[in-house]
Amino acid sequence: MSDFDAIVIGGGIAGASIGYELSSDRSVCLLEMEDALAFHTTGRSAATFLEALGTDQIRGLTTGSRAFLENPPEMIESAPLSPLPLLMYAKHGRSVAIKEFYEAVNRWVPNSELLDASQVIEHCPVMREEHVESGFYDPNAMELDVQAIHQGYVRGFRANGGKIHRSEKVVSMKHESGIWEVSTSAGNSYRAPIVVNAAGAWGDEVAKLAGVATCGLVPKVRTIFMVNSPSGNDTKDLPIVGDIDGAYYFKPEGNQFLVSPMDQTPSAPCDASADEIEIARALDELNAATTINAKSVNSNWGGLRTFVADENPVLGFDPHVEGFFWMVGQGGYGIQTSPAVARLSAALVRGQGAPKDLVDRGVDTQVLAPGRPSLLPK
Ligand SMILES: Cc1cc2nc3c(=O)[nH]c(=O)nc-3n(C[C@H](O)[C@H](O)[C@H](O)COP(=O)(O)OP(=O)(O)OC[C@H]3O[C@@H](n4cnc5c(N)ncnc54)[C@H](O)[C@@H]3O)c2cc1C
Numbered sequence: 001m002s003d004f005d006a007i008v009i010g011g012g013i014a015g016a017s018i019g020y021e022l023s024s025d026r027s028v029c030l031l032e033m034e035d036a037l038a039f040h041t042t043g044r045s046a047a048t049f050l051e052a053l054g055t056d057q058i059r060g061l062t063t064g065s066r067a068f069l070e071n072p073p074e075m076i077e078s079a080p081l082s083p084l085p086l087l088m089y090a091k092h093g094r095s096v097a098i099k100e101f102y103e104a105v106n107r108w109v110p111n112s113e114l115l116d117a118s119q120v121i122e123h124c125p126v127m128r129e130e131h132v133e134s135g136f137y138d139p140n141a142m143e144l145d146v147q148a149i150h151q152g153y154v155r156g157f158r159a160n161g162g163k164i165h166r167s168e169k170v171v172s173m174k175h176e177s178g179i180w181e182v183s184t185s186a187g188n189s190y191r192a193p194i195v196v197n198a199a200g201a202w203g204d205e206v207a208k209l210a211g212v213a214t215c216g217l218v219p220k221v222r223t224i225f226m227v228n229s230p231s232g233n234d235t236k237d238l239p240i241v242g243d244i245d246g247a248y249y250f251k252p253e254g255n256q257f258l259v260s261p262m263d264q265t266p267s268a269p270c271d272a273s274a275d276e277i278e279i280a281r282a283l284d285e286l287n288a289a290t291t292i293n294a295k296s297v298n299s300n301w302g303g304l305r306t307f308v309a310d311e312n313p314v315l316g317f318d319p320h321v322e323g324f325f326w327m328v329g330q331g332g333y334g335i336q337t338s339p340a341v342a343r344l345s346a347a348l349v350r351g352q353g354a355p356k357d358l359v360d361r362g363v364d365t366q367v368l369a370p371g372r373p374s375l376l377p378k
Contacts, residue, residue, distance in 0.1 A: 004029045004163075006194040006349065007182050009170050009206055011037035013146075013335055014327050015198035016153035017342035020075075022196075022349060023160035029190055030162060031182065033169035038150050040271070041200050041334065044303030046224060046251060046258060048240060049142035049336040050086055052105040052112065057312045057368060059108045060361035061337040061344070068339035069142075069149070075159065076152030078145060084251070085239040086141035089120050089127065089289075095134040097244045102136050112138045124241055126230065126290045141240065143251075146335050153338075170199075173210040180210075180323060194349060196325045201269035201304040203314075203328035212321045215314050215375045217328060219304035220264040223274040226256045227286075227294035243289070248282040250290075256298060259286055267304060274300035305332045310374040312367060313341060316348050319371035325349055326370040344368075 004027045008015045011032030019030045034040070049069065051062045069080045090098040102114050115135035121127055123137060158164070168184035173195065175181075183189045199206040201219035208214065229235050235252030242249035242262075251258040261282035263275055283294055308314055308329045318324040327345050330337060344354055344363065354365050366372065 003190055004192040006196060007031065007180065007190050007192045008196040008198055009182070010198035010200055010202075011164065011166070012040060012042035012198065012200050013038070013150050013153070013338045014200065014330065014341070015196070016150055016157060017338045018196055018198060018327055018345050018349075019157040019162050020153040020160065021342045021346035023157050023162040028157070028162045029192070030157070030164045031168050031170055031184060031190070032164070032166050033185070035167050037154065037164070037166065038147075041303045041305070042146065042150055044224070044272075044301055045146055045335050046260060047144045047146050047335070048084065048251065049081060049144050050138070050240075051141070052086060052101075052109045052136075052138050054331070054333050055311050056362055057364065058331075058333045058337060059105070060358060060363040061313070061340040062333060063108060064340035064358045064361050064363065065337055069144075072149075072152065073156065075156035076148055078148045080145045080149045080152075081142040082145075084141055084143035085123070086136075086138040087115075087120065087123050087239040087241045088136040088244045089132050089241065090134045090244045091131060092133045094244060098134050098136050101244060109138045109140060111140055112136060124238055126238070126292055127241070128289060128291060131289045136244070137239070144335055149335065149338065170206060170209060175210070175321065175323065178322065194323045194325060196327055196345075196349070198327045200328065201306045203306065203326070205269060207324075210321065210324055212318050212324050215326065215329070215370055216308050217306050218308070219267050219269050219272075219306045221267045221272050221275060221302050222260060222305050222332070223263050223278050223282075223300065223302050224258055224260050225274060225279050225282075225300035226253070226258055226298040227283075227292065227296070228298065229255050229257055230292055243285070248285045250286060250292075257292060257294070259283075259294075264305065269304065272302040272304045274302040307331045308375055313337070314370050314375070315341065315345050315368045316365060316370050319369070
């Protein structure tokens, strides 16, 4: 006999959002190993909503999330989106990369523009003109209130009758007669016909516990640090700015800048921390390209962005083991895609096809499926 219709493993944005969607008509229990639900990657993001970035599947899932975030249900108590244009720039000799990027993304962000060096400076006066050859500008990019979104999902899940157990690490899983028995570090066991693996960087570890073949998830450390703006000025009219070759980016935050070296160093799943060498490199890049003149770092943190080889999420039932649903591999886009990923995943759990608005955006369940050819060991 089962206790629930589904057990969700992981209380980050993936677990909270699928928990919310499924609990509208099913009994669902969510298990999180930490004391706090968004302790790992979800609590460490740069909080941006950038429709131009990622693979085409990611772009389809991001654009397919905008309507939800613009008009969220009432359990999300403050507006999750606020304007934050995106400016990508090319150093001398790299305008070809800006043009290629513009051509690849224009259909997703039709209001985007190509800029010359002087237009880049108009949009971002702290850039040094001699450092810049050209740029790309997306006026419709946004900043996200990650806490409002995550807490909103949790609130909605609870209002639907969903149960949350924190400080309960899943340590073993057994599948018998169509029912999963999931046991935790607290000595408790929970039973359900469906298990959702929303364990982020630990997705393959959870698969191993279940006796399911892994899908090649690679957690990669990304560092973030904060510096003061020149003379502590408010930065509110500036865009988020990134080097087209991925050397670093900076984002205005009150009277500071959030900066990332855009590092992606493979790691075992862990409580990640910032990479000091990457911070030093990004500070040099920032000071060469801008007049910010950052001398010291106010704070820093690291988090794990987890990818499979083709950098698309892995969403769907495992093809070989009954009742084991994958919801992992969101990489650097798990917050901005969460509304569409949760809607799509809930439809697949219910045995339905993908929502039409996502299919119209090119979202393809075969391309996202566990067991797809690009995930098979080479
Ligand atoms: C520095 C950085 C910047 C980013 N910037 C952005 C951004 O601007 N926009 C954006 O959309 N995305 C961004 N991302 C990516 C985004 O944060 C992730 O895609 C997203 O948070 C992943 O959510 P998740 O729920 O899958 O993982 P997590 O938040 O890590 O949640 C997984 C949970 O599973 C739990 N768990 C694992 N194993 C077990 C077990 N055995 N038992 C019980 N619980 C378990 C973990 O404790 C964890 O809480 C960024 C990521 C980083 C690191």
